[in-house]
Amino acid sequence: MKWALAGGVVALVALPAVLSSYALTLFILIFFYGFLGQAWNIVGGYAGQLSAGHAAFVGVGGYTATMLSIELGLTPWVGMLVGGALAALLGAIIGYLGFRFGLRGFYFVLLTVAFAEICRVAVSNIDALGGPLGLYITFTGNPRQFQFQDGRVYYYIALALMLLATLIAWAIERRRFGVYLAAIREDEAAAEALGVNAFKYKMLAMVVSSFLTGVGGTFYAFYLFSLQPNTLFGIPLSVEIIIRPIVGGAGTLFGPILGSFILTPLAEISRRYLGQGGLYGAHLIAYGVLLIGVVLFLPEGAYPRLRRALARRAGATR
Amino acid sequence: MSLLTARGLAKRFGGLHAVAGLDLTVARGEMLGLIGPNGAGKTTVFNLLSGFLTPDAGDIVLDGRSIVGLAPHAICRLGLARTFQIVRPFPRMTVLENVRVGALARSPRAGEALARARDVVARVGLGTRERVPAGALTLADRKRLELARALATGPALLLLDEVMAGLNPTEIETIIQLVRAIHESGVSILLIEHNMRAVMALSQRIVVLSFGERIAEGAPADIANHPKVIEAYLGEEYVRAAPA
Ligand SMILES: Nc1ncnc2c1ncn2[C@@H]1O[C@H](COP(=O)(O)OP(=O)(O)OP(=O)(O)O)[C@@H](O)[C@H]1O
Ligand SMILES: [Mg+2]
Numbered sequence: 117m118k119w120a121l122a123g124g125v126v127a128l129v130a131l132p133a134v135l136s137s138y139a140l141t142l143f144i145l146i147f148f149y150g151f152l153g154q155a156w157n158i159v160g161g162y163a164g165q166l167s168a169g170h171a172a173f174v175g176v177g178g179y180t181a182t183m184l185s186i187e188l189g190l191t192p193w194v195g196m197l198v199g200g201a202l203a204a205l206l207g208a209i210i211g212y213l214g215f216r217f218g219l220r221g222f223y224f225v226l227l228t229v230a231f232a233e234i235c236r237v238a239v240s241n242i243d244a245l246g247g248p249l250g251l252y253i254t255f256t257g258n259p260r261q262f263q264f265q266d267g268r269v270y271y272y273i274a275l276a277l278m279l280l281a282t283l284i285a286w287a288i289e290r291r292r293f294g295v296y297l298a299a300i301r302e303d304e305a306a307a308e309a310l311g312v313n314a315f316k317y318k319m320l321a322m323v324v325s326s327f328l329t330g331v332g333g334t335f336y337a338f339y340l341f342s343l344q345p346n347t348l349f350g351i352p353l354s355v356e357i358i359i360r361p362i363v364g365g366a367g368t369l370f371g372p373i374l375g376s377f378i379l380t381p382l383a384e385i386s387r388r389y390l391g392q393g394g395l396y397g398a399h400l401i402a403y404g405v406l407l408i409g410v411v412l413f414l415p416e417g418a419y420p421r422l423r424r425a426l427a428r429r430a431g432a433t434r
Numbered sequence: 435m436s437l438l439t440a441r442g443l444a445k446r447f448g449g450l451h452a453v454a455g456l457d458l459t460v461a462r463g464e465m466l467g468l469i470g471p472n473g474a475g476k477t478t479v480f481n482l483l484s485g486f487l488t489p490d491a492g493d494i495v496l497d498g499r500s501i502v503g504l505a506p507h508a509i510c511r512l513g514l515a516r517t518f519q520i521v522r523p524f525p526r527m528t529v530l531e532n533v534r535v536g537a538l539a540r541s542p543r544a545g546e547a548l549a550r551a552r553d554v555v556a557r558v559g560l561g562t563r564e565r566v567p568a569g570a571l572t573l574a575d576r577k578r579l580e581l582a583r584a585l586a587t588g589p590a591l592l593l594l595d596e597v598m599a600g601l602n603p604t605e606i607e608t609i610i611q612l613v614r615a616i617h618e619s620g621v622s623i624l625l626i627e628h629n630m631r632a633v634m635a636l637s638q639r640i641v642v643l644s645f646g647e648r649i650a651e652g653a654p655a656d657i658a659n660h661p662k663v664i665e666a667y668l669g670e671e672y673v674r675a676a677p678a
Contacts, residue, residue, distance in 0.1 A: 290544060291544055292538050292542055292543075292544055292547070295531070295534060295535060295538060295544065295547075296535070296538070298524070298527065298531075299524055299527075299535045302524035302525065302526060302527065303522050303523075303524055305486070305506075305522065306518065306522035306523075306524065306583075307507075307524075307535065308486075308505065308506040308507045308510075309484065309486075309506055309507075309510060309515070309516055309518070309522075309584070310507075310510060310515075310535050310536040310539060310583055310584070310586075310587055311507050311510035311511050311536070311538070311539030311587050312507055312535065312539075313505070313507045313508075314507070315505075
């Protein structure tokens with residue numbers, strides 16, 4: 117397992133040497149959505165608190181870094197962390213309201229969606245933030261401005277983000293924090309009876325998750341050079357964030373990554389081929405079908421199944 | 435000084451006085467039985483003591499410190515652990531992982547907690563089932579798991595809510611031995627139990643609850659012959675047991 121992992125990472129590091137620019141873009145998206153999925157996984161998967169408004173954190177992070185860069189000339193490398201911090205603050209507010217007042221299941225989902233929508237509408241109506249048209253970033257190709265002539269740099273940054281989030285998830289999984297999150301997900305009252313401060317750990321999970329997602333917002337903005345409220349705060353982005361870990365296996369370490377490797381190419385291919393025939397949004401139908409398939413046949417996601425299959429093969433060859 | 439003292443404890447659900455001005459003390463090192471007919475308010479007392487419900491009135495002092503208003507996790511860390519009458523295992527975790535959650539309350543390091551959990555699992559006789567998912571256990575084993583998890587939190591006082599209900603006589607015998615061993619290791623125990631033989635055999639003292647009030651208290655032998663108890667509790671049992 118360790119060796120397969122190391123081999124995989126080495127392969128991904130070496131890969132850009134042989135990739136076409138289209139394939140490079142595809143991998144950047146796989147890593148980036150894998151990263152966002154992993155960030156969501158901490159609160160949505162491990163802690164089992166279904167946030168369906170994670171786009172709000174991408175938006176807050178992206179807008180913060182962009183505004184700081186445009187208005188104050190602050191480098192997005194720092195703005196990224198400020199954006200993450202503000203996203204974490206928003207995450208803490210949402211978490212406080214949801215967890216303090218015991219909103220569970222659908223109610224928590226609604227709360228998170230409502231917050232993302234409030235942010236979207238608010239930003240659309242603030243002229244200083246570009247209103248509904250959003251903000252545009254002039255391309256300078258200056259690395260200090262988080263801009264690169266060479267697309268491979270974005271590739272490595274996205275890969276690093278995904279690996280970093282996975283490392284964090286791994287560290288959480290192994291520690292008391294992760295054990296407690298799993299207990300909360302399984303049965304919160306039983307966890308409380310065993311000394312688990314459910315509120316505190318859910319809050320922590322939310323803050324870590326929203327911070328990372330907020331950091332992702334900077335990448336999103338400076339990779340695309342533009343940010344609009346409807347895309348950065350919109351429900352479709354929240355769906356993109358959630359669906360990968362769910363398909364791959366929520367609450368598992370590699371689920372979000374596997375989910376992104378399955379879904380991102382699928383989305384890109386259907387967008388490319390079906391979109392040209394005027395079938396915009398066809399990838400959403402593909403998502404829907406896939407999601408129904410996962411719910412029916414792989415309720416824990418693809419990764420647990422894959423792991424069992426690999427373990428069986430390893431057992432057979434031994 | 436007593437380990438736990440509750441004074442004037444009261445809890446209402448709408449018009450129902452589930453617990454009505456109860457005084458209760460558990461001495462250090464004691465095994466106290468809490469009995470009473472169905473719906474007498476026993477589980478509600480546990481919920482009040484462990485912080486899952488806030489009393490409408492009254493005070494609860496654990497080890498010299500009032501714990502009213504504290505959250506369940508805080509009360510657990512102060513040394514009061516409970517089991518649930520309807521067991522609540524973490525179904526997708528293994529037996530060992532379940533117990534580790536409790537052990538982490540005393541040993542924050544994951545490795546230490548695992549070792550501690552393994553000890554406790556062995557102690558309750560689930561050693562061979564360590565890696566079985568809790569959801570796949572028999573009722574008897576789930577009851578042991580419930581006990582093991584609470585025990586792993588290192589309590590000074592353990593509240594056991596009908597850990598023998600639904601078990602066959604052999605299983606009950608092993609749980610009696612187990613509870614006795616836990617008590618002998620220095621843990622004070624407050625025991626809710628419908629199985630009269632078990633509660634008589636284990637308890638040093640018994641409190642009888644009916645409609646949320648204490649109607650009798652004393653040594654097991656006295657309780658068995660107490661007229662009020664026969665009327666409220668055993669009486670009901672006899673009536674039910676009699677052929678229609
Ligand atoms: N959360 C609640 N809301 C409303 N009523 C409740 C609640 N919990 C308990 N009750 C009621 O309070 C009374 C006491 O219940 P409790 O569960 O404490 O009884 P018990 O002595 O544990 O009974 P049993 O021996 O059947 O377990 C019952 O009439 C019960 O229906
Ligand atoms: Mg009860």
